[in-house]
Amino acid sequence: MSAQQLSTKHLLGIKYLTEADLHLIFETADNFKEVINRPIKKVPSLRDITVANMFFENSTRTRISFELAEKRLSADIVNFSASASSVKKGETLLDTVNNVLSMKVDMVVMRHPAPGAPQFLSKHIDANIINAGDGTHEHPTQALLDAFSIREQLGDFQGKNIAIFGDITHSRVALSNIFCLKKLGANVRVCGPPTLIPKYLPQLGVEVAYDVRKTLEWCDVANVLRIQLERQDIKYFPSLREYSQYFGIDKELLDSLNKKVIIMHPGPINRGVELTSDVADSEHSIILQQVENGVAVRMAILYLLAGRK
Amino acid sequence: MKPARFALTIDRLCHQLIENHDTFQDTCIIGIQPRGVALADRIHQRLMAITGVPKIEYGKLDITFYRDDFRQREKPLRASVTEMDFIVEDKHVILVDDVLYTGRTVQAAMTSLQHYGRPQKVELLALIDRRFNRDLPIKADYIGMQVDALDEAYVKVEWLKPDGKDQVLLFPHKEN
Numbered sequence: 001m002s003a004q005q006l007s008t009k010h011l012l013g014i015k016y017l018t019e020a021d022l023h024l025i026f027e028t029a030d031n032f033k034e035v036i037n038r039p040i041k042k043v044p045s046l047r048d049i050t051v052a053n054m055f056f057e058n059s060t061r062t063r064i065s066f067e068l069a070e071k072r073l074s075a076d077i078v079n080f081s082a083s084a085s086s087v088k089k090g091e092t093l094l095d096t097v098n099n100v101l102s103m104k105v106d107m108v109v110m111r112h113p114a115p116g117a118p119q120f121l122s123k124h125i126d127a128n129i130i131n132a133g134d135g136t137h138e139h140p141t142q143a144l145l146d147a148f149s150i151r152e153q154l155g156d157f158q159g160k161n162i163a164i165f166g167d168i169t170h171s172r173v174a175l176s177n178i179f180c181l182k183k184l185g186a187n188v189r190v191c192g193p194p195t196l197i198p199k200y201l202p203q204l205g206v207e208v209a210y211d212v213r214k215t216l217e218w219c220d221v222a223n224v225l226r227i228q229l230e231r232q233d234i235k236y237f238p239s240l241r242e243y244s245q246y247f248g249i250d251k252e253l254l255d256s257l258n259k260k261v262i263i264m265h266p267g268p269i270n271r272g273v274e275l276t277s278d279v280a281d282s283e284h285s286i287i288l289q290q291v292e293n294g295v296a297v298r299m300a301i302l303y304l305l306a307g308r309k
Numbered sequence: 310m311k312p313a314r315f316a317l318t319i320d321r322l323c324h325q326l327i328e329n330h331d332t333f334q335d336t337c338i339i340g341i342q343p344r345g346v347a348l349a350d351r352i353h354q355r356l357m358a359i360t361g362v363p364k365i366e367y368g369k370l371d372i373t374f375y376r377d378d379f380r381q382r383e384k385p386l387r388a389s390v391t392e393m394d395f396i397v398e399d400k401h402v403i404l405v406d407d408v409l410y411t412g413r414t415v416q417a418a419m420t421s422l423q424h425y426g427r428p429q430k431v432e433l434l435a436l437i438d439r440r441f442n443r444d445l446p447i448k449a450d451y452i453g454m455q456v457d458a459l460d461e462a463y464v465k466v467e468w469l470k471p472d473g474k475d476q477v478l479l480f481p482h483k484e485n
Contacts, residue, residue: 045374307385
């Protein structure tokens with residue numbers, strides 16, 4: 001049973017949501033998915049709300065997705081990117097955000113390279129904060145759209161086997177996905193090179209595997225993550241070529257399984273590294289559905305947070 | 310209002326609709342979610358039974374995202390499903406709701422309707438018209454029954470399906 005309203009004022013991470021919150025978000029996103037498939041895709045719900053999209057780190061998908069979600073809800077939007085701002089002149093995060101808020105902004109969507117930045121902000125400001133990714137910590141909206149896409153494919157989560165492949169250590173998508181799927185009752189297994197799997201994972205109830213074929217045989221859904229070279233300060237594996245040989249998923253491997261595994265990827269894809277092109281574009285893949293669902297899920301979150309008194 | 314009278318009222322509303330819309334060729338019936346749909350369902354079925362027309366266009370419209378009291382309520386309202394598999398361009402639309410009270414729901418429904426085209430004409434059918442409680446210049450074209458009640462009173466229509474028996478109840482205060 002889902003709740004009437006979210007239990008929290010901010011979306012800082014999946015960790016802080018209840019299972020009822022998750023179901024409420026999915027059910028609301030169902031309605032918005034219908035809205036964005038209409039000839040006129042706009043509803044006036046957030047017409048009196050101003051949202052600031054503050055991206056202190058690069059992003060294409062998430063930023064466009066949030067912007068579309070806000071526009072489809074008729075919110076006013078201001079965009080901010082760190083590279084073209086006073087952050088370069090040494091302004092602190094709190095000062096930057098407070099300056100924006102004093103121009104009467106109601107909600108802040110923030111991506112920041114420092115884990116915990118949205119938590120810090122939520123203690124000091126009044127506006128609703130939505131975490132659009134904080135360093136290697138959490139990326140809640142991605143996990144929600146991933147789970148929403150899985151729900152569309154499988155119906156529910158109880159007893160379903162979901163595997164996450166790749167760079168788990170540096171991935172905020174992995175951590176948010178783990179929290180989200182565990183709360184919904186799915187079995188979660190991660191698979192990747194031992195150097196890229198954090199040692200505390202079993203404490204979260206997650207199984208660890210190192211064999212891609214066996215993991216694919218086990219799972220219903222494979223969520224394949226990108227190798228985040230930009231966050232790797234030391235070498236975690238000898239070469240990308242070796243990585244793709246041992247941990248990459250190609251069509252041959254998928255076809256040799258005697259079942260259909262759903263392939264997901266949060267993007268951007270490194271074609272030929274974690275997924276070959278023929279897998280990314282195959283009928284197994286729901287990568288583009290994930291992107292479509294992203295807008296509906298973000299509309300649901302904006303709507304539910306704005307509706308809270 | 311008792312079940313027998315209830316059925317009579319629905320039949321009268323149907324016949325009034327037939328007087329104006331004949332074979333319903335360019336007419337569609339749209340129930341406003343959630344509570345207008347039970348009435349629209351009933352009217353739609355009765356109309357087809359009386360006229361023998363095999364198909365009358367019928368949609369369910371959810372107006373949650375169009376309400377003007379979003380953020381003024383304690384909790385956000387839960388949305389219902391919108392099922393509109395046709396465009397209302399150049400059609401005669403009959404909006405159906407159970408209780409016409411302040412008129413705000415109907416206003417939201419008309420805003421939302423614009424997203425499905427430009428209707429030729431929009432009419433409103435309400436089972437209960439609380440005529441002294443309007444906030445907006447809106448009036449129903451087809452009325453089941455007029456109820457004169459104080460502002461704080463609450464009128465509830467109960468249906469055979471999905472939640473109990475057919476009746477209209479008037480409470481002195483809104484239940485929580």
